[in-house]
Amino acid sequence: MDANEAINYFPITLRIDGSRIVVVGGGNIAARKIRLLINKNAKIEVFAKTVCPELKQLHQNNCVELMGEMPLQAEFKNHIKTCRLVFIATNDHVYNKKISQWVMETNIPVCVVDNPKLSSFITPAIIDRDPVLIAISTGGAAPVLNRKIRQVIEPLLNQSVGKIAQFMGKYRTWVKKHLPNTCERRKLWEAFLDGQGSSLIESNNEKKCFDYLKALTKNYKTSFGEIALVGAGPGDPDLLTLKALHCLQNADVVLHDHLLSSEILNRVRRDAHLIYVGKQKKKHTVSQKEINELLQFYAYQGKKVVRLKGGDPFIFGRGGEEAEYLMNAHIPFRLIPGISAANGCASASGIPLTHRDCAQTCLILTGHTQEKKPLDVPWESMMNPHQTLVIYMGLGSLDFLCQELVKKGFPSSWPAAAIEKGTLPEQKIVTGTLENLAKLVTQHHFESPVLIIIGQVVSHRVISP
16 A cells, blocks of 8 residues: 555444454553453453553453463464454564454454554544444544544533433333334434433433423424524634534525535535525526425425525525515524624634724625616715725626725725635635726636625734734
């Protein structure tokens, strides 16, 4: 295998209770791997001439069996025929490679610690809340990063999450008997977890918890679904709010717009139905009337529906129109705000939208024009030198917009900026003036989505050293 060749892994959880697991090596690294296995009811056999104090103690506690020095090739291959896994953890690279080859010839999964090239599997960083397991892997490329990610995730997990899983597993068959429909069962468990279920389990009161589950099951009935109008933020998936992420991971159906990245859509629950209803200039795939009807259709089926929009739904996202339609149709809905493109792109570019020295107000407009119609903006309201102008969808009308602002009184040297794909890694920014911004945008081959910022705040742009 070439040194730069990528190694691809597929994550699984492997049942090892009652299985034999062979570990080659008797040092601290071997002991570290064995710690992951000793509570999984596996029979662990250690081949090593000498072993560290920790392994001696584990042997005295009947947690591992010490097999002594490694046997010859034929005898070893015969010994591992019925084992589930082999770990190799010695500090001799040549020896590790030889043993790895023996194991691979028998088609037994093998892990050579800290050497993915000699391994057919690797062990991830693990968060264990039995029976809940979370595995984090970088494919062997960056073990330190594994640990860093684990440090971020572990504090977010309630210590009782394992008890919750145990309770749900215990009563899973009971719920299935009373609600044979898979979709209904999923919604029941979601209502259980979002309601009092988790707190009752945390208080160690299983009877009250089961009574609550029975009450939910008895009163369960199919009703209207719920619509969530969700703002996905300006583009960077890490700028999704926690509420938005919660909605995406609970949705049955997601109606999404054009400008949403695959990284954001990848955070939708895997079995949700994704429907593209995006609009592009001169390419209105689905009309607003059809979108409204789709929302109503899936709500009447009792689905949890997310209408996912870039930025914030109520800023040039037609969220207000859709909310009015749902309100008039008496369909329950929630509004989940998102970081707006104006706020997100300006901040990511280092441009303050207000500044006490030069801009005390901010006016947000759209530069989008209906086909064959002139740009219709409140010119008089825009002519305030102590104000920042933020223009959405202004790429096509930028040249005309800048010329008109100069004609109406702004100096041609008035600061202006254009931001393409703000907050994303491929973000592009140009700063200039009303006189040359349109030319700069053309020279740099800007494409939608582009946000325009006009005002003295552009001169106060900050760039981290």
